[in-house]
Amino acid sequence: MSKCEQCIVRQFSSLKALNKEELLRMADCKTSYTIKKGEPIFEEGEVTNGIYCIKDGICKLSKLSDNGKDQIVKLVKPGELLGQRSMISDEPANLSAVALEDMEVCFIPRSEVMQFFNQNNQFSMNVMRTICDDLKGADDHMVNMAQKTVRQRLGETLIYLEDTFGKNEDGSLHIQLSREELAGMIGTATESCIRLLSELNKSGYIELTGKKITLLDKNKLKRLT
Amino acid sequence: MSKCEQCIVRQFSSLKALNKEELLRMADCKTSYTIKKGEPIFEEGEVTNGIYCIKDGICKLSKLSDNGKDQIVKLVKPGELLGQRSMISDEPANLSAVALEDMEVCFIPRSEVMQFFNQNNQFSMNVMRTICDDLKGADDHMVNMAQKTVRQRLGETLIYLEDTFGKNEDGSLHIQLSREELAGMIGTATESCIRLLSELNKSGYIELTGKKITLLDKNKLKRLT
DNA sequence: AACAAAATATGATAATTGTCATACTTTGTT
DNA sequence: AACAAAGTATGACAATTATCATATTTTGTT
Numbered sequence: 001m002s003k004c005e006q007c008i009v010r011q012f013s014s015l016k017a018l019n020k021e022e023l024l025r026m027a028d029c030k031t032s033y034t035i036k037k038g039e040p041i042f043e044e045g046e047v048t049n050g051i052y053c054i055k056d057g058i059c060k061l062s063k064l065s066d067n068g069k070d071q072i073v074k075l076v077k078p079g080e081l082l083g084q085r086s087m088i089s090d091e092p093a094n095l096s097a098v099a100l101e102d103m104e105v106c107f108i109p110r111s112e113v114m115q116f117f118n119q120n121n122q123f124s125m126n127v128m129r130t131i132c133d134d135l136k137g138a139d140d141h142m143v144n145m146a147q148k149t150v151r152q153r154l155g156e157t158l159i160y161l162e163d164t165f166g167k168n169e170d171g172s173l174h175i176q177l178s179r180e181e182l183a184g185m186i187g188t189a190t191e192s193c194i195r196l197l198s199e200l201n202k203s204g205y206i207e208l209t210g211k212k213i214t215l216l217d218k219n220k221l222k223r224l225t
Numbered sequence: 226m227s228k229c230e231q232c233i234v235r236q237f238s239s240l241k242a243l244n245k246e247e248l249l250r251m252a253d254c255k256t257s258y259t260i261k262k263g264e265p266i267f268e269e270g271e272v273t274n275g276i277y278c279i280k281d282g283i284c285k286l287s288k289l290s291d292n293g294k295d296q297i298v299k300l301v302k303p304g305e306l307l308g309q310r311s312m313i314s315d316e317p318a319n320l321s322a323v324a325l326e327d328m329e330v331c332f333i334p335r336s337e338v339m340q341f342f343n344q345n346n347q348f349s350m351n352v353m354r355t356i357c358d359d360l361k362g363a364d365d366h367m368v369n370m371a372q373k374t375v376r377q378r379l380g381e382t383l384i385y386l387e388d389t390f391g392k393n394e395d396g397s398l399h400i401q402l403s404r405e406e407l408a409g410m411i412g413t414a415t416e417s418c419i420r421l422l423s424e425l426n427k428s429g430y431i432e433l434t435g436k437k438i439t440l441l442d443k444n445k446l447k448r449l450t
Numbered sequence: 451a452a453c454a455a456a457a458t459a460t461g462a463t464a465a466t467t468g469t470c471a472t473a474c475t476t477t478g479t480t
Numbered sequence: 481a482a483c484a485a486a487g488t489a490t491g492a493c494a495a496t497t498a499t500c501a502t503a504t505t506t507t508g509t510t
Contacts, residue, residue: 063364065372073364089357094364121343128353131360132314138363139288139298139319145370146412147290150467179488187371189468194489210476211488375497404458414498419459435506436458 003027009053009106012079014126022116031107035059041082041097041105048093050109052082057103058165058175061095062184072185074137075100075175077165084127085134087113100177150188154196155221157185158206162215172212228252234278234331237304239351247341256332260284266307266322266330273318275334277307282328283390283400286320287409297410298363300325300400302390309352310359312338325402375413379421380446382410383431387440397437 004010004027010018018026035041035057042048044063054076061074061082073095076082086093087110117124144153158173165175177185183193197213200206205221207214215221229235229252235243243251260266260282267273269288279301286299286307298320301307311318312335342349369378383398390400402410408418422438425431430446432439440446 063368065368067372069372071368071371073367085357085360088353089361091361094361118346124349128313128356131353131356132310135310135356135360135363136314136316136319138360138367142298142363142367142370143288143290143296145367146296147292147294178486190487191469191489192467195467198489374495415457416459416499417497419457420497423459 004030004106007053007055007106008079009055009081013053013081014084014123014130015053015081017120017122017126018116019120022120026108026112026116029109029112033105033107035099035103035105037099037102039099041099041103042093044094044096045092048083048086048110050107051084051087051113052097053106053108054078054080054082055104055106057099057101057105059097059099059103060181060184061097063095070096070184071187072181073141074134075164075185081130085131088127088131100175100181145187149225150186150192151196151224153186153188154182154193154200155205155224157182158213158215159218159221162218168212170212170214172209172214176211229255229331232278232280232331233304234280234306238278238306239309239348239355240278240306242345242347242351243341244345247345251333251337251341254334254337258330258332260324260328260330262324262327264324266324266328267318269319269321270317273308273311273335275332276309276312276338277322278331278333279303279305279307280329280331282324282326282330284322284324284328285406285409286322288320295321295409296412297406298366299359300389300410306355310356313352313356325400325406370412374449375411375417376421376449378411378413379407379418379425380430380449382407383438383440384443384446387443393437395437395439397434397439401436 004015004023005020009015010023015026030053033041037057041052041059056078058078059076059082060072061076062070062072065071076097082097082105083093117127144156148156161173161175161177165173168174179194179197180190182197183190186193197206197208200221201208205215205217207216229240229248230245234240235248240251255278262282266277266284281303283303284301284307285297286301287295287297290296301322307322307330308318310316342352369381373381386398386400386402390398393399404419404422405415407422408415411418422431422433425446426433430440430442432441
């Protein structure tokens with residue numbers, strides 16, 4: 001069993017506040033999983049009873065709307081934690097977490113995390129700041145959803161994907177989303193998403209090569225009307 | 226100067242965890258304000274340096290979008306606190322708070338609240354739970370904005386307003402929002418909002434009498450297509 | 451009471467977006 | 481290699497929503 005000390009999650013998440021002894025305790029009670037692309041880590045409404053450390057792979061946090069469509073609320077990358085809000089509110093998950101790539105995650109039971117939370121002030125402060133960041137992000141996201149057109153949201157989302165998850169050597173977006181998933185981020189119909197991508201392609205703002213998307217003019221993408 | 230002990234905010238907010246001594250300290254350093262309808266408590270980007278207790282009156286939390294429209298993110302009622310996220314993140318306000326009615330509020334300096342926060346575990350836990358609730362609410366709200374039609378959002382918003390702020394004796398909504406503000410909650414153009422209200426009026430789902438709105442069939446409003 | 455300003459209402463029209471149908475392409479499986 | 485299934489693409493059309501113009505009503509101020 002690995003010791004958590006060198007783990008990427010420890011470097012980037014709230015867990016950076018844990019001391020050696022706490023890390024050892026955590027290493028002792030953690031469970032490691034591999035999750036295949038497309039599989040859930042947990043689903044909306046499920047009692048999670050702990051938090052997940054994302055060691056490798058990207059996942060989506062989404063919620064099923066009444067109209068049957070899945071709205072993607074956030075993408076999560078290695079180094080981040082999942083389930084902090086549910087842990088603190090002591091509620092079932094509000095969102096589903098599904099792997100977009102093969103993933104490696106560790107599960108830490110609620111009881112253990114709550115001990116750190118109560119004993120280690122810096123850790124609990126880190127958790128709070130993360131949740132505050134999420135709240136700010138969600139408010140901003142909400143305003144965009146309410147006030148911007150689908151076309152604007154698509155442009156901004158493409159830029160976000162490049163800035164957050166990077167490019168391949170050929171310059172195309174590293175993260176691979178299906179058209180349906182991209183539509184689910186933007187909050188539109190899959191066909192509309194496909195159609196707008198085609199249009200941006202023809203206008204020379206992006207280049208579509210098979211499933212690959214390459215951003216050609218980020219400035220123009222930022223200022224779509 | 227009143228003593229905070231009997232204050233509605235103390236009963237309903239995170240502050241319920243404060244003991245008598247802490248309440249006295251708070252009473253000692255608080256500043257009371259009256260805010261007239263239409264005036265801001267604070268504005269987006271402003272450094273708040275403390276939290277506000279809402280003793281009386283309702284206010285809106287909103288954010289100006291690039292298109293020049295003001296999106297209302299949340300309504301806040303007496304008993305609630307404002308500025309908790311900014312206090313914890315140590316960041317300027319992400320949203321503007323503007324009075325929808327004449328208000329009475331108290332300001333507590335950041336330094337004081339952070340003392341309670343660090344010393345009183347129950348208080349900090351309450352603050353965290355509030356922020357977690359806000360995060361859940363914001364995620365759900367975002368999904369609605371992205372996936373529902375303007376008409377559905379209007380129906381649900383009207384029901385929310387009745388359920389949250391109650392009715393007058395004549396059955397009309399107690400809270401008074403301008404059409405522009407209602408449009409700002411729903412995320413649509415003012416004219417569209419007015420037009421849809423007219424339509425719901427003609428269909429007998431609601432009744433418009435001057436500025437007053439009365440919900441006649443909440444079930445049908447819930448299931449607008 | 452009279453007036454200007456703001457808010458509400460409605461019409462006409464354009465733009466955006468969703469839906470359904472269908473074709474084409476890619477992927478994975480046997 | 482062959483096939484089914486899934487994903488992507490595009491057309492045609494309908495529905496929704498925004499925009500601009502213009503009345504009408506309400507509100508606040510003098």
